[in-house]
Amino acid sequence: MVEAASGVRTFSPKAFKEAVKIRADYHALPLAGGTDLMVKYRKPAGNLPDFKNPVIFIGQLDELKYIETDSKVSGEILHIGSGTKLSALLENAYIPEILKEAVSQIAAPGIRNMATIGGNICNSSPAGDTIPVLYCLDAVLVLTSENGEREVAVDNFIKGPGKNDLKSDELLREIKFPLKNFDRILYRKVGTRKANALSKLSFAGFARLDAGKIEDLKIAFGAVAPVVIRSQEIEKTIVGKNQSEISKGLAEIKKNYGRLIRPIDDQRSTAVYRKETALKLLEYFLAYAVWAEQL
Ligand SMILES: Cc1cc2nc3c(=O)[nH]c(=O)nc-3n(C[C@H](O)[C@H](O)[C@H](O)COP(=O)(O)OP(=O)(O)OC[C@H]3O[C@@H](n4cnc5c(N)ncnc54)[C@H](O)[C@@H]3O)c2cc1C
Known part of the structure; x- marks a missing residue:
């Protein structure tokens, strides 16, 4: 744990398990790419951002950066780690073209190199570009706490602008959906x-x-x-x-x-x-x- 000049406590865990424990112990605010949070908590130029809660950096966790498929009886499921950068989605052959199309229109390359898919979902803006596509893909979110994991459909997770069903001891670990062909x-x-x-x-x-x-x-x-x-x-x-x-x-x-x-x-x-x-x-x-x- 580090106390930043602004007085806010920050954590930079080395493993996801450690991150989940810190989240539970301090209800620390997860910061992945920070492209929404650094705007939300910005202060006038020359001042540090004004975070109200301890902050837990999760963008460095390689365990959250993956795109994998598995073939189950019901069909192929794509698993995307919540910390996967938007730019990585654009480069992966398994990502459906329509999701790439939506991601390619987010911000600009510099932001896409920092921003994560998990951040786009947890920011829960009705204007979030991945979200309409994830609704259509019937995406399911895997949320992790010290008590285990639960799965929630993306349309049940998002409750309103900036509001969602993430509990104060949970982190979004994975987004998954079936890979289907559309004409x-x-x-x-x-x-x-x-x-x-x-x-x-x-x-x-x-x-x-x-x-x-x-x-x-x-x-x-x-x-x-x-x-x-x-x-x-x-x-x-x-x-x-x-x-x-x-x-x-x-x-x-x-x-x-x-x-x-x-x-x-x-x-x-x-x-x-x-x-x-x-x-x-x-x-x-x-x-x-x-x-x-x-x-
Ligand atoms: C100049 C600019 C242009 C932008 N243009 C667009 C655009 O065109 N379309 C668009 O959709 N967005 C846009 N954005 C918003 C932003 O870049 C995206 O929403 C991005 O995907 C957020 O990801 P992040 O990793 O930076 O999130 P962060 O800022 O790190 O976090 C966002 C929220 O998600 C939470 N969070 C992040 N990861 C997790 C996790 N694993 N578990 C639980 N909670 C988590 C954070 O606590 C926070 O509440 C823009 C932003 C900027 C600054």
């Missing part, structure tokens, strides 16, 4: 510019086709409500339909999603723009992108 994928981030801009809104769509009909479908919207929006109920009403049936039902589908999309006005965009653009992306995906030979 059509679309990730669109609408931001002010191409780099270093948080989403005004985002859209993730996955579709698998069979004999001209949608056989499997996953759709999620980011930054248009307090949490990412995904409705398996609405998805079920679309599965099994062909292009002309979807065209006919599009107004109803948009109305159904429109009830869930409840954006806010803020410094990045207006509620009206967010809602209209989100529904336009939905229409583009269902009416065109799913059926196009090539996107």
Whole structure:
């Protein structure tokens, strides 16, 4: 343990087990890449960040940096250590293309070399770019405390902007999801510019086709409500339909999603723009992108 000049206690464990114990003993704030936390606790230039709690550095833990697959009876599962850098996701052959697409639009290379996937999830911003994709991938989070591990689906973990189900003695150890093939994928981030801009809104769509009909479908919207929006109920009403049936039902589908999309006005965009653009992306995906030979 070190006491920084600012008076905050900091810990730099060498092993994950040690980190879990420190988290339990001091309820220390986990700092992985620090790209959210150093902004959140920043002070005017020349001053140290103003952390309220002891801080536990976890970005140095190699045990949290891995991307592995295992083949179980139910299919191949991808396991990603929470400390995996965003830039490492872009370089790995197992990471689904749509997750790479979302990650490639986060910040800029310098930030992606520091930032972790675990930090993006635990920051729990509705504008977090990996989150709509992880909702569609049915990602499960493995949370570790001294009492053992528990698993929570990502959509049950995130409770609101900056709010989640992480207990004060827990660390996120792993993100895992089944690797499935989809014929059509679309990730669109609408931001002010191409780099270093948080989403005004985002859209993730996955579709698998069979004999001209949608056989499997996953759709999620980011930054248009307090949490990412995904409705398996609405998805079920679309599965099994062909292009002309979807065209006919599009107004109803948009109305159904429109009830869930409840954006806010803020410094990045207006509620009206967010809602209209989100529904336009939905229409583009269902009416065109799913059926196009090539996107
Ligand atoms: C200039 C700039 C541009 C950005 N642009 C984008 C963008 O376009 N899209 C986007 O989504 N984000 C963006 N971000 C936000 C940020 O880079 C990402 O959210 C990043 O993934 C956070 O990861 P980190 O490791 O730096 O998190 P940290 O800052 O270390 O932590 C973030 C939160 O997660 C918690 N945490 C981290 N790891 C764990 C763990 N293993 N267990 C439990 N809790 C944990 C921390 O306590 C903290 O609450 C941007 C940030 C900056 C500074």
